Amino acid sequence: MTASEPIRVAIAGFGRLAGDVARGLAARDDIAIVGVARRQAGGATLQLAGHEVATYSTVAGMLAETSPDVLFEATLPEHAMAHALAALEAGVRPVVATSGISDGDLERLAGACTNTQLGAVVAPNLSIGAVVLMHLAAIAGRYFDHAEIIEFHRDRKADAPSGTAVHTARLMQRARLGGFTHAPSRVVTLDGVRGGETGGIGIHSVRLPGLVAHQEVIFGGTGQVLTLRHDATSNDSYVPGAVLAIKHAVATPGLVVGLGTLLGLEA
Numbered sequence: 610m611t612a613s614e615p616i617r618v619a620i621a622g623f624g625r626l627a628g629d630v631a632r633g634l635a636a637r638d639d640i641a642i643v644g645v646a647r648r649q650a651g652g653a654t655l656q657l658a659g660h661e662v663a664t665y666s667t668v669a670g671m672l673a674e675t676s677p678d679v680l681f682e683a684t685l686p687e688h689a690m691a692h693a694l695a696a697l698e699a700g701v702r703p704v705v706a707t708s709g710i711s712d713g714d715l716e717r718l719a720g721a722c723t724n725t726q727l728g729a730v731v732a733p734n735l736s737i738g739a740v741v742l743m744h745l746a747a748i749a750g751r752y753f754d755h756a757e758i759i760e761f762h763r764d765r766k767a768d769a770p771s772g773t774a775v776h777t778a779r780l781m782q783r784a785r786l787g788g789f790t791h792a793p794s795r796v797v798t799l800d801g802v803r804g805g806e807t808g809g810i811g812i813h814s815v816r817l818p819g820l821v822a823h824q825e826v827i828f829g830g831t832g833q834v835l836t837l838r839h840d841a842t843s844n845d846s847y848v849p850g851a852v853l854a855i856k857h858a859v860a861t862p863g864l865v866v867g868l869g870t871l872l873g874l875e876a
């Protein structure tokens with residue numbers, strides 16, 4: 610690959626995330642999608658932004674056939690690490706968007722990057738706005754004792770609260786070196802109405818058709834309220850973050866976890 614040639618990207622998974630990201634990447638001149646692997650591939654070709662792309666029923670088969678520069682991984686947590694390690698073994702840099710990668714797996718991936726001298730990015734949140742919101746919430750949390758997070762997602766999202774809400778709360782606690790104060794209610798007449806709570810931060814999960822991915826962090830202080838809010842109105846919001854991660858993985862050996870580092874928000 611030379612600087613003027615497109616980066617050749619293979620896609621693992623073709624669900625809600627990978628499908629929309631693949632379409633967004635295929636529309637760019639600096640990236641070429643060379644293959645898509647999914648369980649129900651059947652060898653058919655796909656049309657992505659006017660390009661015909663071959664499909665494969667296994668990631669290993671796709672890597673062997675296409676020799677891409679990067680594997681964009683968005684399948685299921687139980688398969689993501691095997692795909693990422695297989696990519697590095699094949700000389701391909703993985704960009705893992707699948708969530709739920711354990712600390713132990715991150716260590717294994719970092720070791721494999723060192724051994725192969727290749728780059729890799731694990732990005733549990735590809736939405737640049739959501740990553741900036743988390744950074745700002747960690748700063749704001751130093752100045753307020755009370756905070757609540759409300760996250761809003763489509764009705765068919767399987768888990769609650771969202772990984773982003775939990776991670777936001779963790780970053781806020783870490784930046785403050787301690788917990789927040791969760792004001793109790795003396796009388797609660799409806800179970801669960803105050804939401805969940807971690808480290809003194811209330812977390813509320815709203816699930817409705819029509820929503821995509823939205824999060825508010827509300828800080829309360831004496832005579833004032835500060836609200837931070839991010840709205841992803843479509844999965845297109847993941848494409849700029851995916852491009853950033855892909856370009857970084859190609860240019861820089863070693864493992865990076867989270868887009869915050871790539872955006873200069875974290876050391």
Ligand SMILES: NC(=O)c1ccc[n+]([C@@H]2O[C@H](COP(=O)([O-])OP(=O)(O)OC[C@H]3O[C@@H](n4cnc5c(N)ncnc54)[C@H](OP(=O)(O)O)[C@@H]3O)[C@@H](O)[C@H]2O)c1
Pocket residue numbers: 621622623624625626627646647648649650666667668683684685686688705706707708709732733734735736847
């Ligand atoms: N980083 C982020 O910003 C972000 C954003 C949204 C979601 N996520 C995470 O990304 C992951 C995928 O989410 P999603 O909503 O796209 O899920 P999804 O719609 O269920 O799609 C999963 C895809 O993985 C494919 N797949 C499963 N096992 C496979 C295997 N062994 N080999 C190849 N393909 C395989 C499935 O193939 P079939 O189509 O053939 O069934 C399907 O296309 C989840 O972990 C989710 O939490 C991350």
